[in-house]
Amino acid sequence: MSGYNQFTKSSLIHSIAVIGETASIGGNQFRMAFDESDMNVTNHIYGDEDDVTTTAVCMKAELSNKPVIGETLVRTEVSKSYVIIAVQSDVNSYELQLREKDV
Numbered sequence: 541m542s543g544y545n546q547f548t549k550s551s552l553i554h555s556i557a558v559i560g561e562t563a564s565i566g567g568n569q570f571r572m573a574f575d576e577s578d579m580n581v582t583n584h585i586y587g588d589e590d591d592v593t594t595t596a597v598c599m600k601a602e603l604s605n606k607p608v609i610g611e612t613l614v615r616t617e618v619s620k621s622y623v624i625i626a627v628q629s630d631v632n633s634y635e636l637q638l639r640e641k642d643v
Contacts, residue, residue: 549632553599562616563596565624570602574615594622594638600629607636 560571574596596613606627607613613622613636622638629635 545631552597552633556597556599560598561618563598564614564616565603565607565611568604569616570598572596572598572615591639592625592637593640596636596638597633598636599633601632603634607634612641613638 556571556573560573562569563572563574564570574594576594577592606629607624609624609627611624613624614620615622621641623641624636625639626637627634628637
């Protein structure tokens with residue numbers, strides 16, 4: 541692994557350990573860093589549109605399966621549920637675009 545990739549991986553692991561919160565998809569619990577939007581952003585995917593209320597990042601190594609669009613993610617510490625509306629990945633992590641579920 542190149543020095544840059546190792547540096548970014550270590551930085552991401554440290555950041556999630558410091559600012560991350562417990563989350564779960566199905567029965568899989570892991571740490572994830574959340575970024576709540578001040579305003580909803582409309583996301584257009586293949587003619588569909590949805591409002592992104594939150595983005596979140598987690599390490600791939602913490603999940604047994606890749607997150608799937610439409611799955612429910614639970615943010616344990618603040619008791620909020622989200623629907624995954626987009627998944628982006630790189631070598632070490634997943635970035636999820638989420639819409640808060642109506643209560």
